[in-house]
Amino acid sequence: MALLEARGLDLAFGGVRALAGVSLEVGEGEFVSLIGPNGAGKTSLFNCITGFYRPQAGSIRFGGRELVGLSPDRISRLGLARTFQNIELFRYMTGLQNLLLGRHRHVGAGFLRAALATPGWWRDEEAQHRRAEEIIDLLDLQLARDVPVAALPYGIQKLVELGRALAQEPRLLLLDEPSAGLSAEEKDEFLFKLQDVRDALGPAIVLVEHDLRLVMRASERVVVLDRGRVIASGAPAEVQRDPQVVEAYLGGGDGGAA
Numbered sequence: 346m347a348l349l350e351a352r353g354l355d356l357a358f359g360g361v362r363a364l365a366g367v368s369l370e371v372g373e374g375e376f377v378s379l380i381g382p383n384g385a386g387k388t389s390l391f392n393c394i395t396g397f398y399r400p401q402a403g404s405i406r407f408g409g410r411e412l413v414g415l416s417p418d419r420i421s422r423l424g425l426a427r428t429f430q431n432i433e434l435f436r437y438m439t440g441l442q443n444l445l446l447g448r449h450r451h452v453g454a455g456f457l458r459a460a461l462a463t464p465g466w467w468r469d470e471e472a473q474h475r476r477a478e479e480i481i482d483l484l485d486l487q488l489a490r491d492v493p494v495a496a497l498p499y500g501i502q503k504l505v506e507l508g509r510a511l512a513q514e515p516r517l518l519l520l521d522e523p524s525a526g527l528s529a530e531e532k533d534e535f536l537f538k539l540q541d542v543r544d545a546l547g548p549a550i551v552l553v554e555h556d557l558r559l560v561m562r563a564s565e566r567v568v569v570l571d572r573g574r575v576i577a578s579g580a581p582a583e584v585q586r587d588p589q590v591v592e593a594y595l596g597g598g599d600g601g602a603a
């Protein structure tokens with residue numbers, strides 16, 4: 346059984362069909378890239394999986410459990426984390442504080458334990474800090490540790506966002522255009538970090554990405570969306586040669602694969 350199994354998802358906004366019968370499977374630890382021209386439905390699919398949108402039809406099973414109808418918070422507690430197209434961090438908190446917020450699903454302390462600062466609460470606090478520090482080491486974020494996120498370069502903010510998602514110890518990580526706005530050098534750096542993350546922590550990853558060079562290097566499988574439908578799925582080299590994919594990216598003149 347796949348870790349994630351989305352079947353027959355439909356999502357419409359008035360007359361716009363953002364998703365029309367979309368299915369997507371992701372195996373445990375698999376690295377899948379989701380590509381497609383602007384407006385193809387990539388972010389809408391992420392929003393359905395993470396509970397921000399409710400599809401009008403279809404089902405989404407994660408670890409055998411139905412996600413449609415659950416709140417985003419509930420879904421994230423099941424082990425699904427995401428990053429956003431536009432960075433969504435607490436800008437006036439430090440890198441470490443943002444990572445600790447990502448740990449909230451692992452914090453066992455209730456209000457009373459915290460207010461009384463019981464030994465159990467301290468142990469929990471220490472464990473949360475240790476885990477956040479491990480992620481700081483993994484992503485080389487030492488310089489961001491004690492600095493408010495707003496004061497950090499954009500590329501580092503993107504890494505802090507990745508770190509916060511990882512702090513949730515997800516089984517599945519959804520990354521929405523994590524390399525947008527990065528220089529070619531920063532993109533390579535980001536890709537190396539992502540590979541380190543996979544080696545060390547092993548989450549399944551779904552990457553929405555416009556940079557095909559990065560997609561082809563990073564992924565085991567590529568899924569192509571166009572106008573709300575999956576038009577191809579397979580190994581990167583295979584998908585790259587698919588005539589429908591070439592048409593969606595280069596033909597028609599209305600999309601443009603950024």
Ligand SMILES: Nc1ncnc2c1ncn2[C@@H]1O[C@H](COP(=O)(O)OP(=O)(O)OP(=O)(O)O)[C@@H](O)[C@H]1O
Nearest residue numbers: 358361362363381382383384385386387388389390
């Ligand atoms: N909240 C919304 N209200 C109305 N229309 C929406 C909404 N969200 C998405 N859409 C529409 O659904 C379609 C798919 O959009 P979506 O953002 O999912 O595409 P995308 O593949 O992520 O595009 P991009 O690469 O530009 O981010 C588009 O036509 C978009 O305008």
